[in-house]
Amino acid sequence: MGRNRAAAWAAFAATILTVAGATPAKAAAAESATYPTTPPAAVCGSSSLNGPATAPAGAVVVPAGDNSGVDFRLANTTYYFQAGTHTLGTDPYAQIMPGNGSTFLGAPGAVLDGQKLNHYAFTQQATGVTIRYLTITGFTAPHDQGVVNHDSGDGWVVEHNTIRDNTGAGLMAGAKNEIRGNCLKDNGQYGLNAYKTGNTITDLVVDGNEFTGNNTDDWEHQQPGCGCTGGMKFWAVNGADVTGNWIHGNHGPGIWADTNDNDFLIEGNLIESNDSHAIFYEISYNVVIRNNTLRDNAWPAGSEKAAKGDPFPVGAIYLSEADGEPRLPARTGKIEVTGNLLDNNWGGITAWANADRFCNSPASTTGDCTSIVGPSNTSQCSAPAIADEPLYTDCRWWTKNVDVHHNTFDFDPAEVNGGCPTQYCGHMGLLSNWGTYPDWSPYKGDVIQKSIVHESNNSWHDNTYTGPWQFKVTDMGNLISPALWVAPQYGQDAGSTFDGVTPTPPAIVEQDFESSSVSPYTPWYSASVTHQTGDAHGGSGSLQMTTDQASGSAIQLDNYPGYTGVVAGTSYRASLWYKEAVATMPAVTWNVRWRDESGTVLRTDPVTLARETTWTEAAGTFTAPAGATRVDWTFTWNASQTGPAFQIDDLAMRPAP
Incomplete structure (x- = not known):
């Protein structure tokens, strides 16, 4: 970020807010900033990838050259690959099938090369395999398949390797895998793809790696909507530390958790300059996203939508049908986003729920259930039972219990993608679509829009903002200012500051009667109303109300059913x-009348x-x-x-301080 430019912008914006009636405030309650300021894992090309110069005692020494004759199936055996290039023969299905507990070590400069012929490097489901210090390159795994640990074996330790320039995923993962200190670079689809038939991946560790340049085959454009790209992708993983x-x-995205993942910790990462979201948590549960630095993400994805006039808020963090769900065992029962620095991404955090996406709906393209x-009970989610509890709740992902707090959000539109249009960039989102199908859906209309905004315990608070942030709330057509975002209608970002100040919530209505119009005031009976110029309380205009008959008189508003923006349970000063x-x-x-959405008067004060x-x-x-x-x-x-009259001026209805 251009810090001098950003500081100037912050000072300018603070002046605007103060002039507009914002009140100075203390900085948001701060927790110690522990997000990384420099790369925590600059692994690629580093000496940390160099293995031992000599073979461990008892190891099988594997010479450089064609290793197709080596028996790699021995259990509890260490294989030491000498310096140089190693190949596995010319058969596309030539591969290493390890034995249980086996270890594969590379000397400095040891390269396992698939020659653009072999599909896979390490396959089958042996347990307790260790792979260290190898460069693994040139393998041609098909789409959605992987090169290393192709069959998602459990208990694997993959450390200090360079896995680059392969097609498909460089690395797959199984349960209790430890993936540490690797360079996963320029692979055709993913750096890492964590998927296993039966959804049995648990206790996965992905720590201290460098993921860069992956999805060289640009699969999202080859197969639009495939959801099949990124630095790393997780499917139905129950417990992961990233x-x-x-x-x-x-x-593509940096980190993407998709479909019934649960119990993730995403902490201390530097996630930057990825083409799409830094973190995408989709139809999944219970995550702590803490103390990360996210910068310069989603510029290509955001600008592509902007070029099409698509107003969807492209966030650095995208929470799509992501539920904090205390009923599922996890380290948290929330979607917690805290202590992060988000710096000049295309957008901030988008929390979204697709009203039409639920179990057994045509919009749920994965075919999975919550x-x-x-998954075996998808057919239960159908009419008429889905309209009643417990299926009404349990058949969909809601985007609920989202807690966004103590983060720093920096945004200078001039620094984003060479200058980004603020009608598309610099947005937070808390929204849904209007539910339309299928016909038997109990979530049609604004059901989910109301839920995500008002009923799902989704809260932003105690954050620090710099720059011209805007908030897309309820639906894509409702883009609001910080002042309205913090006002009672939405009640968000309590304790937060915007360029050093707390914005003043806007009034429901303010009238200074400066124009010559008297609308919406109209005589009800035995009275008249006229605009007066001069002798005003403020400015030059007021309204005069005059008694036309010696009896009861009244003047009412003709804007039935009244001014919008009232929030039940909120105090207002009239x-x-x-x-x-x-x-x-x-x-x-003066009779203040509170009405419901149908116009019924609920109380008069x-x-x-x-x-x-x-x-x-x-x-x-x-x-x-x-x-x-x-x-x-x-x-x-x-x-x-007849004749007595009075004047009114500077009328306001605003949230009580």
Whole structure:
């Protein structure tokens, strides 16, 4: 990030917010910043990849050259590959099939080369295999298959290897695999693909590796929507630590967990300059994303959408149907994002729920069901049973219990992709689509939009922002400012600061009566309303309300069903300034009426305007009743004769401080 430019922008933006009525605030409650500032695992090309110069005692020494005659199947045996290039013959299916507990070590400069002929390097399901200090390159694994640990054997330790320039995935993973200190570079599809038939991968460690340049075959453009690219991909993994890695320059997401993953820790990684999201957590559960640095991610993916006019918020972190689910055993029952630095990515964090994507729906293209119901029970999620509990809840991923706190979000649009359009970049997202299908879906309409925003315990708080952030809430057409994001309608980012200040929530309505119009005020009975120029409380305009008959009089708003933005249970301060215009002003009641979305009046709160001959403020603080979403008001009074009048000015309805 250009720090001088960013600092200037922050100072400028802080000035704008202060002028706009924002109040200075203490910095967000800070936890110790432990995110990496330099690559934690600059592995590729380093001396950490050099193996022992001599063979361990008792090892089988494997000379450079054609090793097709070597028996690699012996259990509990160490194989030492001497310096030079090693090949496995010319058969596409020539491969190493290790025995249980076997170890494969490379001398400095030992290369296992697939010659663009062999599909796989290490295969079958032996347990307890160790592979260290080899360069493994030139293998041609088919799409969705892998070169090393092709069959996802359990208990493998893969350390200090260079796995590069292969097709498919450089490395597959099984249960209790330890993947440490490797360079996984320029592979055709993934650096790592963690998938095993039967969904039995547990206790996976991916620590201190460098993932760079993977997906050289650009599979998302070859097969649009395949969901099959990135630095690393996880499927139905139950327990993984992804820590201290440098994940950069991959042609797709950096980290992608897809379909019923659970109990992940993603910590201490530097994730930068990946073409798509830094972290993509999709239809999965329970993760801690902590103390990472994410910078310059998703520029190509974001600009591609912008070029098409697609307003979807492309986030550095994308939480798509990601559930914090306490019913599943894990180190957390939340989707927790904390202590991270997000610096000049295309966007921030997008939490999304596809209203039409649930078990047994045509929109759930994987054919999987939730971990709560189980893959074998997909057919249970059908009409009419899905409309009732427990299936109503358990047949879908909701995007719930998301907790985003104590992060730093830096954004300077001039530094993103050479300058990015802020109608598309610099967005946070908390949104869904309008549910449309299938016909028997109980989630149609705005059901999921309401759920993700108001009912799913999704919370941003205590974060620090710099730059012109915007928030896409409820649906893609609703792009709002920080002031509205923190206001009661959404109630987000309590304790957070934006360029050093806390924005003031906007009023539901403010009226200074400067225009000549009197709308939406209209006589109800025995009264008239006119605009007045001069003798105002503020500015030059006010409204005058005059008694037309010696009896009861009233003026009401004609904006039925009232002003929007009311949040039930929130306190609001209603205030205006008034004074006598023509003697003698009677006692007037300002009737504040709280309505539900259908327009039904739920409660009326009176504010008395006693006779005053100079401008005087009248105010009341009220808590909106249950079900309230709108507000309007009337003025009522009784006069003993025709003619008395009063003026009002500077009327406001805003959240109470």
